[in-house]
Amino acid sequence: MRNFSLLAGLVLWLTMDVSSLLGELICPLPVIENGRLLQQAKEYRENDVLHFSCNRGFRRTEDRPSKCTKVGMRAEWSPMPECEPAKCRVELPPLEGTTYASTLKNVYYPGETLNVTCGEGFWISSPQDTFAETTCDDDGQWTIRPVCQEFFCSNQREYNVRWWNVWRNQQIRLGDTARYQCVTGYKSPDGSNVAKCTRNGWEPKPLCQEITCPRLEVENAIHPDVYKQSYRNDDWVTYRCMEGFTGRPTRTCGQNGWTGDSQCTVNQKPGFLAVSYQKPFLQSPQIGLMLVWQCSP
Numbered sequence: 001m002r003n004f005s006l007l008a009g010l011v012l013w014l015t016m017d018v019s020s021l022l023g024e025l026i027c028p029l030p031v032i033e034n035g036r037l038l039q040q041a042k043e044y045r046e047n048d049v050l051h052f053s054c055n056r057g058f059r060r061t062e063d064r065p066s067k068c069t070k071v072g073m074r075a076e077w078s079p080m081p082e083c084e085p086a087k088c089r090v091e092l093p094p095l096e097g098t099t100y101a102s103t104l105k106n107v108y109y110p111g112e113t114l115n116v117t118c119g120e121g122f123w124i125s126s127p128q129d130t131f132a133e134t135t136c137d138d139d140g141q142w143t144i145r146p147v148c149q150e151f152f153c154s155n156q157r158e159y160n161v162r163w164w165n166v167w168r169n170q171q172i173r174l175g176d177t178a179r180y181q182c183v184t185g186y187k188s189p190d191g192s193n194v195a196k197c198t199r200n201g202w203e204p205k206p207l208c209q210e211i212t213c214p215r216l217e218v219e220n221a222i223h224p225d226v227y228k229q230s231y232r233n234d235d236w237v238t239y240r241c242m243e244g245f246t247g248r249p250t251r252t253c254g255q256n257g258w259t260g261d262s263q264c265t266v267n268q269k270p271g272f273l274a275v276s277y278q279k280p281f282l283q284s285p286q287i288g289l290m291l292v293w294q295c296s297p
């Protein structure tokens with residue numbers, strides 16, 4: 001046996017030597033346990049990459065590509081093209097905000113599951129989720145990365161927010177609040193002008209809503225717009241009074257709805273003049289005479 005390996009070594013050395021003498025380094029074709037070559041070249045020279053993949057349930061020991069590399073006088077594969085049983089790992093103790101159902105092991109095999117729970121202010125899978133059941137797949141990858149992310153609200157100002165007390169790169173966590181003001185024509189929907197960071201993002205949503213006023217009818221007046229149903233900030237409407245009424249009511253749309261209170265009032269109808277008088281006085285009216293009259297309804 002010993003003699004044989006000595007001989008093999010000698011042959012190997014000789015071939016290496018010959019190829020290196022020729023200025024060529026050739027890597028031996030590897031045999032990959034639990035894996036296979038994806039394409040096979042006739043010979044592999046320095047810097048050639050070996051394309052191989054591992055069988056189901058196995059994964060490459062190294063993620064780096066295996067390259068034919070010169071080592072001293074010889075050429076060999078680096079890293080060695082090898083496959084190992086696939087497994088998933090978790091970091092123990094888990095990162096801040098992450099809790100595992102089991103903290104006894106940190107290596108899991110394909111098919112095994114792990115329950116992950118996130119702390120207040122953290123999320124997994126989607127910003128609304130604080131729990132996930134993740135499975136180690138055949139490639140040794142978790143179906144869901146078992147790490148909770150800290151929740152942040154966007155620090156980008158919405159286009160219709162004129163100003164808010166959030167700095168450009170400020171990190172805003174769940175429950176944080178900010179005061180803000182809307183651009184002209186927009187208002188805070190709840191009137192508070194305070195934004196709060198929630199799992200659904202900033203609330204109220206949207207922070208600034210367009211100021212609109214629904215169509216308004218004024219008593220005894222004719223609306224100048226036949227169909228218009230909605231008005232914007234600073235829009236104003238001048239009404240025409242109905243027959244028998246006078247006035248020129250005007251309403252202006254603003255942040256708190258319509259303003260203005262002018263009305264159409266009833267025309268003074270001509271009535272019958274009922275004058276009560278005493279004949280003698282009328283016959284010879286005198287200065288200082290007081291005349292009392294009354295309009296009939």
Ligand SMILES: *[C@@H]1O[C@H](CO)[C@@H](O)[C@H](O)[C@H]1NC(C)=O
Pocket residue numbers: 101113114115133
């Ligand atoms: C993980 O959570 C699921 C759903 O709540 C539950 O059915 C399962 O038993 C849990 N598994 C472990 C290992 O705790």
